[in-house]
Amino acid sequence: MLPILVGESIKELDQEFILSKGILSLDLMEQAANAFTNWFYGVFEDKEVQIYIFCGPGNNGGDGLAIARLLSENGYSINVFYLKNEKDCSNDFQANFERLPKNISATNFEKWDKKIEDGGIIIDAIFGVGLSRVLEGPISDLICELNSSLATRIAIDLPSGLPSDSVTTGQVFHSDHTVTFQFPKLSLLFPEHIQFTGDLHIIDIGIEDGFLQDFSKKAFYIRKQDISSRHRFFHRFSHKGDFGRVLFIGGAPGKLGALFLSSYAALRTGSGLVSCAPEFEDSIGIQVPYNEIMLYQVKSNTDLAEMDAIGIGSGWGNTIDPDYFLSIMIRFNKPMVIDADAINLLASNPFLLQKVPKNSILTPHVKEFERLVGKVANHAERIEKAISFAIKYEVILILKGAHTLIALPDGRQLFNSSGNQYMATAGSGDVLTGMITSFLGQGYTPENAAICGVFHHGLAGELASESKRRGMVASDIIEKIPTTFVELKIS
Structure with a gap:
């Protein structure tokens, strides 16, 4: 069965896996981005649709930038919006920002004209499992604006604003699809959160089940192959x-x-x-x-x-x-x-x-x-x-x-x-x-x-x-x- 890890263990898991495989954290991010885009290609085939990717300053934002690059290279029309200046973001965010193709429009969200094409696709890469506070101020306003759009909304790993292990009390991105990496986060299984999570998709990014076992706190997800x-x-x-x-x-x-x-x-x-x-x-x-x-x-x-x-x-x-x-x-x-x-x-x-x-x-x-x-x-x-x-x-x-x-x-x-x-x-x-x-x-x-x-x-x-x-x-x-x-x- 697939172990379910608490939020505080996920960063430790990533670090241990990177060390065990002799790879960089940027390499694991690339694996995650490739897994996400492979899922995306099977669901959204129309390359004429406008895609809007909102990226936070951490590694969830780095995932969003890597996904933007891969989708653009495959012919999709991409618009990137970032929350903080590049130098105030994580190292892997900065590395993926430098890799963005020239044809991708990358704009600070404060300069966003608040236009989302009807029928477009919004990808939420603002905050992931590391978030431990209620969203407020301009970020909360941004999430509210995105939730009101007539677009298909996709969250990477967790909808922004949703804690990984507890019930939310604040503003949360409303996803039609949540694409989470390797295992479900506990809060994605709560009935109170269905309006935020939409359809749940668990995608493999190459971390073996056996490796996950050492980080489990006795919570597991039953899959077809376990029966x-x-x-x-x-x-x-x-x-x-x-x-x-x-x-x-x-x-x-x-x-x-x-x-x-x-x-x-x-x-x-x-x-x-x-x-x-x-x-x-x-x-x-x-x-x-x-x-x-x-x-x-x-x-x-x-x-x-x-x-x-x-x-x-x-x-x-x-x-x-x-x-x-x-x-x-x-x-x-x-x-x-x-x-x-x-x-x-x-x-x-x-x-x-x-x-x-x-x-x-x-x-x-x-x-x-x-x-x-x-x-x-x-x-x-x-x-x-x-x-x-x-x-x-x-x-x-x-x-x-x-x-x-x-x-x-x-x-x-x-x-x-x-x-x-x-x-x-x-x-x-x-x-x-x-x-x-x-x-x-x-x-x-x-x-x-x-x-x-x-x-x-x-x-x-x-x-x-x-x-x-x-x-x-x-x-x-x-x-x-x-x-x-x-x-x-x-x-």
């Missing part, structure tokens, strides 16, 4: 028992759909035997919409040891006896997946939290999470509370949303890269519960079950939304689960 090694592989002599016997408990009257979504998702994820236990006195008249799902009745003395995994809470309702929930956890006494109404039951009966089997997987959305830990002010605080909760109760907490967070009992934080906005639909979380429970029942470790479940869920959503977009529903996600195994070459 295959997490999977178990089965052979032609495997039988349905090898693929797991899983049980879903929930489905109060009026909420059976949630339980069936979880159960069907488990089948599509590969479970060998799937049962569901609706919360009814008499389940004889219940019609199960999928022939492969078996009905099961959980009573106060039912032996649950035969099950490989249990997912509990989907559509369970708010009238469940806490002692009944406690008895299930005691009788099963293995990691389980806890979602929805089961999480609400834990929140309203804190004594149950101490009885949750170690390494169980909790999958709250934001509101359910706040019922567990109390109100939070922002996503940075939410992340910290998720980490503390996972450590305290020795569980895996999956905080659902864009860039879903997996908080592990050892303090690691894993952020997901798959999924999109079209997955914000009723039942999507029940599908995730079914998928994670399926992997757990197939013999995956709880950590790998969580990682594979979250990534495959997001990927299935991406695939389903290609033709459905806003019309996508949870069952569409389920139908694309098998395709995710094909996409990832999982046999």
Whole structure:
């Protein structure tokens, strides 16, 4: 997985990498500029469009100047604006300023006529990860002016004004695209910052993953290439028992759909035997919409040891006896997946939290999470509370949303890269519960079950939304689960 570094470590990383490779910082800047322009060529092919690059005095500005040169050499029309006189800027800024071709117009931003051609492209190279203050004065006014233009806006590494690790409180450049180098900066994953970051693109500038590991503070970004090694592989002599016997408990009257979504998702994820236990006195008249799902009745003395995994809470309702929930956890006494109404039951009966089997997987959305830990002010605080909760109760907490967070009992934080906005639909979380429970029942470790479940869920959503977009529903996600195994070459 790709390590996510805090802002204060990034400069140290660059220096160590430069020393290890025997190159100059200017060489690394050139690698970054080449990576950016290669991305740019694939997205913006029109060479007649006017490009406006605003460069700050530091190395982010140096990146902007190198990019200006490369784009100009490839036939694009470039206008450069810089904030400070050349001699007041970083050494690498000065070196790239000297390299600018004569045909590029380079102007101090104080002399800018404030004209941006409609349909043009603005590239923000003003401030990068080194910024630790709120923008004010003329710079804040400049950012405000750029944000009001009818142009496509691109930020290099970080939108100017955005801190790398915390929630912003000031003026920030509003990007349509943020092109960040080598790994995402933590603040780019905050929901509060979506208006600033736009579409996020992580581009490789040649720093190996192994080199990054030494600088990580336990935060990582899950990518497509990280998934295959997490999977178990089965052979032609495997039988349905090898693929797991899983049980879903929930489905109060009026909420059976949630339980069936979880159960069907488990089948599509590969479970060998799937049962569901609706919360009814008499389940004889219940019609199960999928022939492969078996009905099961959980009573106060039912032996649950035969099950490989249990997912509990989907559509369970708010009238469940806490002692009944406690008895299930005691009788099963293995990691389980806890979602929805089961999480609400834990929140309203804190004594149950101490009885949750170690390494169980909790999958709250934001509101359910706040019922567990109390109100939070922002996503940075939410992340910290998720980490503390996972450590305290020795569980895996999956905080659902864009860039879903997996908080592990050892303090690691894993952020997901798959999924999109079209997955914000009723039942999507029940599908995730079914998928994670399926992997757990197939013999995956709880950590790998969580990682594979979250990534495959997001990927299935991406695939389903290609033709459905806003019309996508949870069952569409389920139908694309098998395709995710094909996409990832999982046999």
